[in-house]
Amino acid sequence: MRFKSNIGALDDILKGGFIKGASYLLKGHPGTGKTVLTNEIAFRHASNGGRVLYLSGLAEGNEAFLEHLKAFDWFDQNAPNKSIYYYSLLSMVNPDEGLESFTQNLTELLSKLEVSMLVIDSLQTFDPLPFELDEVRIMVNKVKAAARILDITLFVLQTPNITVQDRHQEQADLDGIISLSVSCFQQKRVRKIEVLKLRGSDYLLGPHSFKISDSGCSFFPRLEVYYRDPLRVTSDVLTKSKVGIEKLDAMLGGGLVKGSMTSLLGAPGTGKTSIGVQFLCEGAQEKESCMYFGFYETIQRLSTKMDGLSIPLKKFIDEGYIKYVWQPVLENDLDELAERLLDQVEEHKVTRLFIDGIDGFKFATDHPNRIFSFWASLCNELRSREVTVIFSEELGVFQSTKNTGERELAAIIENIVYLGYVEHKNSLERFLSILKVREGNYDPQYKKFTMNSNGLDLANFDRDLRLFRHGTYMEQTHG
The missing domain is CATH 3.40.50.300 (P-loop containing nucleotide triphosphate hydrolases)
Structure with missing residues (x-):
């Protein structure tokens, strides 16, 4: 007894x-x-x-x-x-x-x-x-x-x-x-x-x-021991969840596979958070239970920013379709954060999750070598609960994907979307490209990414691009 x-x-x-x-x-x-x-x-x-x-x-x-x-x-x-x-x-x-x-x-x-x-x-x-x-x-x-x-x-x-x-x-x-x-x-x-x-x-x-x-x-x-065996076995049926940006969904072959993990990898200001919130609002539009889990922006500041992009975050929070969970980057505990996230997922039966800033978990660990096994366990548990997850990863402004330092995480996630800047005529323009989609075909071309009061959109560049030696992208010159 x-x-x-x-x-x-x-x-x-x-x-x-x-x-x-x-x-x-x-x-x-x-x-x-x-x-x-x-x-x-x-x-x-x-x-x-x-x-x-x-x-x-x-x-x-x-x-x-x-x-x-x-x-x-x-x-x-x-x-x-x-x-x-x-x-x-x-x-x-x-x-x-x-x-x-x-x-x-x-x-x-x-x-x-x-x-x-x-x-x-x-x-x-x-x-x-x-x-x-x-x-x-x-x-x-x-x-x-x-x-x-x-x-x-x-x-x-x-x-x-x-x-x-x-x-x-x-x-x-x-x-x-x-x-x-x-x-x-x-x-x-x-x-x-x-x-x-x-x-x-x-x-x-x-x-x-x-x-x-x-x-x-x-x-x-410890998450790696506590959730060694996922709660449930995920379905073999590959259904898609739309991000809510028409041309991005087309590049992804119709959207993201339900229960998959997607990394938005890019420099500050390239639109990672905006895409993640748009993904939640698309789910809320279909009356799915969605959750924002972030470290850097309060609900008031982020809602105001999204209003300027015609993304109705506040509307869906008020209606209860999006749960907003925010905690400042202080002396958090890695496993406490995971427990808080999974408890909220279970309580609200979340099907879409946006983790705004994987660095918030890295700053919380007292053993940096744990991050890979921790993240693998968390991803497996979320998959078993059939939660479709997008999370943002920060790069330096002039840092290329070759030097991210997070290459080991690529093995445990299904999709990687890369955002950066194009240097053109003394100004920077945003671009988006898909580096990886594990389950299906995708369009790998670089697309011009715009964010304004009309929302988020993608378009073809009217010029070729080449990789600049500092990690930014520049107009391709000939001759």
Whole structure:
């Protein structure tokens, strides 16, 4: 039987929660969240009818300790002394009587209070006391045995210590070991949780990020592990979704295959966002559920810009056909962004998605080498949900496709549309070309791309083009 933490994705990482009556070691340096996490588990357990004994080694006393917990939304002022019992660990240990007396007194207290969860916070409380490590090991094993007999789930907290960490960890022989840590990437600090051992149960391997806020602990499993197997198998029928620009749809052979991934690759100002929003509005016109997921422009600014191009973004947002999700490029978490996106896709049954700025995901990672596997997992999951996706990728103004640095992503997406500038008579004109369409024929010619109050349009150039050495395109000269 499972002992659920009732903390969202933590139970997903544990593949259903802890095992009832088992014992777990939560280890981590100070400030990694051990005490906050176990108290949240305790309060959520109590709110579901459980009873908890919490043995604290803190010298500040229970009242001061509880004052810190009151800042969290899950704190229930009626729980202490009614369903959660806080005892001082130091007051229960008498060095003259030894740990055998402590174990016996604790077992009697567990039976008296009829608890279903026990927390020892932490093993380091015993370090300054005159006990040998073997005595502490024997004590922990006896408490573990008593808890198992009484069907009590045991949590033991530990701060790593160079001299005693390994002996505590190995000799205590607990059923599970969970590590909490804080990693640093540049100036960004990220909390991590990793299950190192979980006897009798499968779990999601590797480190996963989590956050602590007023609402408590929020966990974000690594996308590559969490969605290793797509939810559904996509249909073999290749139906098309129109972008909404007549000549571009013709170049694409009738539009984009439903459930496909398309990259709009180009320099700033070449029209990537405008094409993406037009794609959403075309779907909204057909009463599809669409979503804009962006990092750079607020709904007010983008709506005003689209009004100037006769693209009715605000109209379809107001009517509910386009969901607008915006988050600034701050210290976001990569897996949190993915969870937010997929939750919105599921909630609104989205069939068309425009991700305005893949860089927003890159800036959120603390391991740049993850981007390829992360993006492959996200694309596979969106395909399995039959969502047709367009996302924009930024190039430098004078950067050619040969130097994008994102060539590895080309292998996992179906379509690439390239936008750039033509230098002609001391001015720049926009152009569009299709570099790749995996499922069908397409027109690879360069087309002149215009954006004005009449909307978006394509036309043939009245001159040949050649690649200029800096990456822009210039008029072809002869002779």
